Amino acid sequence: MTQRKKQPQITRAALLDAAGEHFARAGYAGTSLGSVVTRAALTKGALFHHFPDKRSLAQAWIDERLASAVTALWLAPLEQADSLDALRNLCRLRFSELAPGDATSTLSALAAELTPADDLLSACLAQIHDAWRAAIAGLLERGKAAGQIHRSIKPAAEAAFFVALIAGVTVTAKAAAHADTRRACLSSLEDYLETLRSQSA
Amino acid sequence: MTQRKKQPQITRAALLDAAGEHFARAGYAGTSLGSVVTRAALTKGALFHHFPDKRSLAQAWIDERLASAVTALWLAPLEQADSLDALRNLCRLRFSELAPGDATSTLSALAAELTPADDLLSACLAQIHDAWRAAIAGLLERGKAAGQIHRSIKPAAEAAFFVALIAGVTVTAKAAAHADTRRACLSSLEDYLETLRSQSA
DNA sequence: GCGCGCATACCTTGCGGTCGGTATTCTCCC
DNA sequence: GGGAGAATACCGACCGCAAGGTATGCGCGC
Structure with missing residues (x-):
C-alpha cells in the first residue's frame, strides 16, 4: 500500500463523478460548474485547479x-x-x-x-x-x-x-x-x- | 387577399424561424433569446410580446x-x-x-x-x-x-x-x-x- | 384617444472564470 | 535528520458579462 500524500485523485474523481451526473441529466450546456462543485462538496478553486475550463x-x-x-x-x-x-x-x-x-x-x-x-x-x-x-x-x-x-x-x-x-x-x-x-x-x-x-x- | 392591418404573424413567424435555426444548431439550453432576436432583426420586446417565456x-x-x-x-x-x-x-x-x-x-x-x-x-x-x-x-x-x-x-x-x-x-x-x-x-x-x-x- | 404591436432601457440572477491566500507536502542541502 | 523553501492542493471571495425576464414608452391603425 503506497499511500500517497493526500490523494488528489479522490478530489478529481469526486469532481468527475459530480460532473457526470449533471451531464447525464442536463447535458453539457445545461450543466453549471457551480452545481458540479456543490454536488461534489468542493469549491471552484478545486475544480479549476484540476481542469483549466x-x-x-x-x-x-x-x-x-x-x-x-x-x-x-x-x-x-x-x-x-x-x-x-x-x-x-x-x-x-x-x-x-x-x-x-x-x-x-x-x-x-x-x-x-x-x-x-x-x-x-x-x-x-x-x-x-x-x-x-x-x-x-x-x-x-x-x-x-x-x-x-x-x-x-x-x-x-x-x-x-x-x-x-x-x-x-x-x-x-x-x-x-x-x-x-x-x-x-x-x-x-x-x-x-x-x-x-x-x-x- | 384579406390583407390584415399589420400582420403580426410575420413577426411571430420570423421569431419562430430564428429560434428554430438556433435550436437546430445549439439545442435548447444552448440557445439564447438574445441571439434569437438578433437573428430575427427584432427585439426582446417583440419576443416576449408573442411568447411568455x-x-x-x-x-x-x-x-x-x-x-x-x-x-x-x-x-x-x-x-x-x-x-x-x-x-x-x-x-x-x-x-x-x-x-x-x-x-x-x-x-x-x-x-x-x-x-x-x-x-x-x-x-x-x-x-x-x-x-x-x-x-x-x-x-x-x-x-x-x-x-x-x-x-x-x-x-x-x-x-x-x-x-x-x-x-x-x-x-x-x-x-x-x-x-x-x-x-x-x-x-x-x-x-x-x-x-x-x-x-x- | 385608445389599444395593439413592438422598441428601449433596465433589472436580477447566475454563469464561466480569476486571483490572492493558506495549509500541507515534497525536495534539497547541510 | 531536520529545517528552509518550493511546489502542491485547495479555499473562498470576487469579476465581467450574458442570460432570462420586466417596465415603460412610442407609433400607428381603428
Missing part, C-alpha cells in the same frame, strides 16, 4: 468515465464472442437496464447535443462510437469465420446499423412510459439479428 | 414547425402507400438529404437533450415520435393487407424499430465525415426491410 472537464469525463463505461457495457462482454446468441443475450440484458442517465443514453444525448466539427468533444464521442462499431464488427467477422453468420453480410455496415439502433432507442423511447416501445425495439432487433444467421447454422 | 417559444416552434416538417418529410409521402418499395425509396431520398440541422436530426437532438417527464417539451417531441411510428405502422398494416408483407411481422414493433434507427443514424453519424456510416446504415436498412416481405410476394 469546462470543456476540459467534460473531455476528461468522456475519456475517463463514459468511454470505460461503454467499454464495460458493450465491448468487454463481446471481446471474444463470435455468436449471435451472445449479442442477443447482451442486448436483452442491456435493454432491461436502459434508463435515462445511464452510460448508453448519455452517450447518445451528448452526441446529439454537441455540434460536430466545432470542437473536440464530439470527436471524443465519435471515437467511442467508432470503438463500439468496431467491437460489433469484430464479433460479426468472427461469426462469419465460424460459419454461423451468413457470408453475404457486411460486418461494418451491420455494426453501424446496430449501434445506430441502440442509440436511437435511447432517444426515441427515453421516458419511462415508453418501456413497451423499448421492448418492441428489442423484439424487432432480435428478429433482425436472426436474419444475419447463416442458413446452414 | 423561452419554453413557450420552444413549444410553439416544435408544435408549429418541427411537427409539420416531420409530417412533410416522413408522414405525408407515405399516407396512402402500402409497399415496402415506397418506404425504401423514401429512406433513400431522406438519407441523401440528412445533414446537421435538418428536421429529422433536430427532432432527435432535442429529444435527446430534453429530460423526460420534467417538462412538456419532451411530451411534444414524444407526440411527434408517436405520429411517426403510427404512420410507419399504418403502412405496414396496409402492406400486410395487400399481402406484400409477411403475416408474422408486428407493425407496431417494426415501426418503433424503424423510427429508432433513423433517429440513431442522425445521432451516431452526425458529422459530415460519417457519410459512409450513413450509407452503411441505409444499406443494412434496405436489407432489413426486405426481410419483412412476404415470401409469396
Whole structure:
C-alpha cells in the first residue's frame, strides 16, 4: 500500500463523478460548474485547479468515465464472442437496464447535443462510437469465420446499423412510459439479428 | 387577399424561424433569446410580446414547425402507400438529404437533450415520435393487407424499430465525415426491410 | 384617444472564470 | 535528520458579462 500524500485523485474523481451526473441529466450546456462543485462538496478553486475550463472537464469525463463505461457495457462482454446468441443475450440484458442517465443514453444525448466539427468533444464521442462499431464488427467477422453468420453480410455496415439502433432507442423511447416501445425495439432487433444467421447454422 | 392591418404573424413567424435555426444548431439550453432576436432583426420586446417565456417559444416552434416538417418529410409521402418499395425509396431520398440541422436530426437532438417527464417539451417531441411510428405502422398494416408483407411481422414493433434507427443514424453519424456510416446504415436498412416481405410476394 | 404591436432601457440572477491566500507536502542541502 | 523553501492542493471571495425576464414608452391603425 503506497499511500500517497493526500490523494488528489479522490478530489478529481469526486469532481468527475459530480460532473457526470449533471451531464447525464442536463447535458453539457445545461450543466453549471457551480452545481458540479456543490454536488461534489468542493469549491471552484478545486475544480479549476484540476481542469483549466469546462470543456476540459467534460473531455476528461468522456475519456475517463463514459468511454470505460461503454467499454464495460458493450465491448468487454463481446471481446471474444463470435455468436449471435451472445449479442442477443447482451442486448436483452442491456435493454432491461436502459434508463435515462445511464452510460448508453448519455452517450447518445451528448452526441446529439454537441455540434460536430466545432470542437473536440464530439470527436471524443465519435471515437467511442467508432470503438463500439468496431467491437460489433469484430464479433460479426468472427461469426462469419465460424460459419454461423451468413457470408453475404457486411460486418461494418451491420455494426453501424446496430449501434445506430441502440442509440436511437435511447432517444426515441427515453421516458419511462415508453418501456413497451423499448421492448418492441428489442423484439424487432432480435428478429433482425436472426436474419444475419447463416442458413446452414 | 384579406390583407390584415399589420400582420403580426410575420413577426411571430420570423421569431419562430430564428429560434428554430438556433435550436437546430445549439439545442435548447444552448440557445439564447438574445441571439434569437438578433437573428430575427427584432427585439426582446417583440419576443416576449408573442411568447411568455423561452419554453413557450420552444413549444410553439416544435408544435408549429418541427411537427409539420416531420409530417412533410416522413408522414405525408407515405399516407396512402402500402409497399415496402415506397418506404425504401423514401429512406433513400431522406438519407441523401440528412445533414446537421435538418428536421429529422433536430427532432432527435432535442429529444435527446430534453429530460423526460420534467417538462412538456419532451411530451411534444414524444407526440411527434408517436405520429411517426403510427404512420410507419399504418403502412405496414396496409402492406400486410395487400399481402406484400409477411403475416408474422408486428407493425407496431417494426415501426418503433424503424423510427429508432433513423433517429440513431442522425445521432451516431452526425458529422459530415460519417457519410459512409450513413450509407452503411441505409444499406443494412434496405436489407432489413426486405426481410419483412412476404415470401409469396 | 385608445389599444395593439413592438422598441428601449433596465433589472436580477447566475454563469464561466480569476486571483490572492493558506495549509500541507515534497525536495534539497547541510 | 531536520529545517528552509518550493511546489502542491485547495479555499473562498470576487469579476465581467450574458442570460432570462420586466417596465415603460412610442407609433400607428381603428
